[in-house]
Amino acid sequence: MGAEQIRRWESGALAHAVSDPFGQGPLPWLRGSENYFDDTGQVVPWYADLARSTGGGTRTADDVHRQIKGFVSPGAAAPGEAIDFHITVDPPQQFSVDVYRIGHYGGDGAAKITTSPRLSGIVQPPPLAADRTVSCHHWWMSWRLQIPSYWSVGAYVAVLTTADGYRSHIPFTVRHDHPADLLLLLPDITWQAYNLYPEDGRTGASLYHAWDERGRLLGEEDAAVTISFDRPYAGAGLPLHVGHAYDFIRWAERYGYDLAYADARDLHAGRIDPSRYRGLVFPGHDEYWTTPMRRAAERARDGGTSLVFLSANTMYWQVGLAPSASGIPDRLLTCRKRRGPGKSALWREVDRPEQQLLGIQYAGRVPEPSPLVVRNAEHWLWDATGAADGDEIDGLVAGEADRYFPRTSLPEHDNRILLAHSPYQDSEGATRHQETSLYQAPSGALVFASGTFAWSPALDRPGHVDARIQQATANLLDRICKRD
Template sequence: MRATKVLAAGVLVLALVTGCQSSPGASSTAPDTSDGHDEIGSNQPQLGSSDWQMHDSQVAGPMELAGYADHVSVRSGEPFRLFVTSSAGAYTVRAFRIGWYAGAGAKLIWTSPSVPGKAQPQPILTKDRMITAANWSPTLTVQTKGWPAGSYLLLLRATNGKEKYVPLVVRSDRARDAVLIVSGVNTDEAYNAWGSYSLYHGPRKSAAKRSLMVTFDRPYDLNGARGMLTDNVPLVQQAERSGVRLAYATSVDLQADPGLLKGAKAIVFGGHDEYWTLPARAAITRARDAGTNLAFMGANSVFWRVRYGPDAHGANRIMIGYKDAKLDPSHNAPDTTVHWRAAPYPDPENSLTGMLYECFPAKGAFTVLDPNFFLFTGTGAGAGSAYAGLIGDEADRAYPIAGTPANLQVVAHSPITCGPKHTISDASYYTVPSGAGVFTTGTIEWVRALQGPDPENNVGQPSVDFARQVTQNLFKALAEGPLGRKHPAVGNLPSLHNQASTSTGTGGRVGPSKGPVHP
C-alpha cells in the first residue's frame, strides 16, 4: 500500500511541474562548453569564491531546510528541478562549481531569486523500508545553459541564516581525450541516513531495520553533501589544479550512458566508491581493455553489488541493495545484491582494482616499498618512508589469489592495525595488454588528506605534501594516454610472501570467481 502511495505522489509531482517557474538569472557568466569538457582557467584568482563553504553552526535541521534534485546529473543546457522543504522562511540557491581557483575551491556560477519557503509533507516509508520524498512538490526549475561540466554544490540559504547543500554533476557529453572523474553517488546514497534509514541501519541505528533499497528522491543527511565533501571535492580540486583536460560523470551515468567512456584517457574514482552495478563494472572493464587508464583513489571499491529501479521521477532513481541473497527476489542471478566476492556469482574486486578490500577500522602510515615508482617522482620518498595517518579508515590489500593480475606491482606495503588485529595495506599498479594502467591507493584517507593536515587522524603536512604530489603526477601521467606504454608494471607480489588467506580482513569470504558476467 505504501509503495503505491509513493507512485501516486510522484505522478502528482509530474503534473505540477508545468506550473513551476524557471529562474534564468545568473550572478556569474560562465563560458558555454558545448563539447562537455571543462575549459575554465580555474587557476585564476578573480574567478574563485570561498562562499561555498558552510560552517557547522549554519547547518539546518532535516526538515528545517533541505532539498534534492530530480537528476543526479544533467548535461549543460538541460534543466533540472529542485524539491525543497523550508520551515526557515524564504531562501536562495547558489550554484558553485568545484575547482582549484587559486585555492578558493569553487566558483559561483548562478544565483536564484528569493524563493518563498514552503514546508513539504513528511516523507513516506515504503514496505522495503525505503524513505522517499517523491511526494514533495517541485519548488524550482533551474536552467543550466552555459554551465560548464563539473561537480557542483547547490547551496540553499534561508533568511534565518541556515544552510544546506544539494550535490549535482553537470556531466560531459563525451570523455574522449579527457580524464573522466566519476562522482560516487551510489555510495553517498547507501550511507545517506536522512529520514533515519540507510542501507546500513534504521531508527536507533538498528541494522535489522535498515533499508533494503534507497532512493535519490530525498535530501542527503547532515549538511547535505558529506560524502561528496570528503571523498570527491578534494580530488576534483587537485585534478583541476593539474591543468589536464577533464570530463565529469556519476556512478549512475556509467550504466545509463556507457558510450560516454569511449576514447577517455582515464577514468578516476574518488575516495569511497563501494557500490557498483553489473552494467557499470562491465563498462569500466571494457574501457580498460580498450586502453583507458583507471585510478581508484580510495579503498573498499567495487565491494557491494547493487541494481537500479525506476520511480515516478525516471529511471535509475532507486538503488536496490538487499545485501543478502535470501532476501533478494532476484536471489540467484548475476545482479543479486551481495558482495561482489560472494555467491551466487562471485567476481571479486581484485580483477579490476588489483586488490581486495581488507578492513575497517584501519590505521597506519603509508609506507613506500618502491621509491622508484614513477608516480612517486618529486616526493623525496625513499624505501621505507612512512607518511603518518595516510592509511585509514578502510584499507585494501594485495592477495596472491585467483583474479589478482599476474603483473601486480605493489608500490607501498604498510603495516597497519585494524581494531585489535595487525595486517597490511597495499598500494598497487598493474597494466593490461591494451596498454592501460590501473593504480589503486588502497586507503580511503588519501583523498581526505588532499584537503590539508588533519591532527585528529594524525595526518601532518608531510603526508599532505606527499599525497598531493603523487596525485598531481598521476593526473598528468593519465592524460598522456595508456600508462603501460611508458611504464609497464613489474610484478612483485610473490616476493612479499603475502598470505592467500583473507582471515586478517573484515571483508568476508572470497568465493571462487565465475569470471565477469556481461549484461
C-alpha cells in the same frame, strides 16, 4: 529517546565517521575560518556566509525541524538541460539558492556561479516510508535550473538559505560528452547508500541504519534493502565522504588537468563512452557497483582507457537500480546484503572478486590512522617524491584498507607491482597490511588502486596534504595523459 532529543553523536553520519576519520560531515567545501561553536552550542561550519545572515549567523538545518531541505532530479545534467529542485521550508518563507562550482579558485575551494530569484517556500508533505524505503518523490517542484550553454562541467553545490538564516545543501553534477584527458566519476550511488535521511529518530533509513520505535539506531540487519534518490541528504545536505571527491577536484584543477565529469549512475546507464578519455578517475569512496558499471569499467580497461581508484573498499557490494514509481530511471537503489530471495551479495561471493579489476581488494577497517610504507621506490610512480623503500608517510592508511589476496586470481596483465606495504592494527589488535597496486593491462591501460581512504585528502585537504602523494599522483596522471 524522542525525536527532539536525537543527539548529533548518535546520528548515522557520526556512526560511520568513527571508522572514517576523513568522512565526517558536514564537510567544509568552501574554505574560510575554522568551525566554531556559537553561544547556543551550535556548530557554525566553515561554509557559513556570515555577511549574508541575520541574527549573527547562518544555522544548519536539521532533519527533525526541516527548516530547509531539498533534493534534485536528475542529479547530473548537461548544459542546455534542466535540474529540478524539490525543497521544503518550515516555517514557510522566502528562500534563495546560491549555486557554487567546486574547484581550486585561488584556494577558495569553490566559486559562486549564480543565485536564484527569491523563491516562495512551502512546507512539503512528510516523507513517505514503506518497508524502510523513504521517499519524497511526491514533493512539488520548487525551482527549475536551466543550465546555460556556457557553464563549465564540474561538481556543483546548491546552497539553500531561508530568510531567517537556515541553510542546507544539495550536490549535483554538470556533465557533457566531449572528449577529455580524464573523466572524473562522482560516486553518487555510494553517497546514497549511506544517506540516513531523515535523521529524526523515527523514519530515516540507509543501507546501514534505521531507527526502532524508541528512537534507537539499529544496525545493518535492520536497515533498508531499497532506498530512494528522491530525498535530501541527511543533516547539512552533503553526502558522507563527499569531501574525498572535492579534494581531488581542487588539486587536479589547480594543476590544469583536462577533466570531464559524470556520476556513477551515468556509468551504469551507458551514457559514457570510455574511448573519449585517456583515463577514468574514481576519486572517493565507491563501494556500491551495479553489473553495468563493472562491465563498463572492464570494457574501458580492455579498450586501452586507464582506471584510477583513489580510495579503498571499492566495488564491494553488488547492487541494482530501478525506476521510481512514476517511471523515472535509476531512482531506487537495492542491496539485500545477503538477505531475502534474489539477494544481492558481495562481488567476491558471486565469483567475481573485485581484485580481478582493481588488482587488490578490501581487507578491513583501520581504527586509527597509520603510516603508508613505501615499497618499490625505484618505480616511476615515486619519481621526484624523495621516497625510499621503507619510508613512512604518516597517517595515510586510514578509514579502510585494501590489500592483495594471494588466493584470489589477478586480472590479466603485462606487468604488475605493489607500491606500498603498510602494517596497521585492526579493531582486535591484530596486525594487518594495506597495499597500493598498479598493473598494466594487455591493452596498455594502467589500473591504479591506492588501497586507502586517505589518498585524496592528501592532495588538497588542510591538515592532511602530503607533497609526496601529490607528486606520485601527478606522475600517474601525467603518464596516463601522456604529458611531457
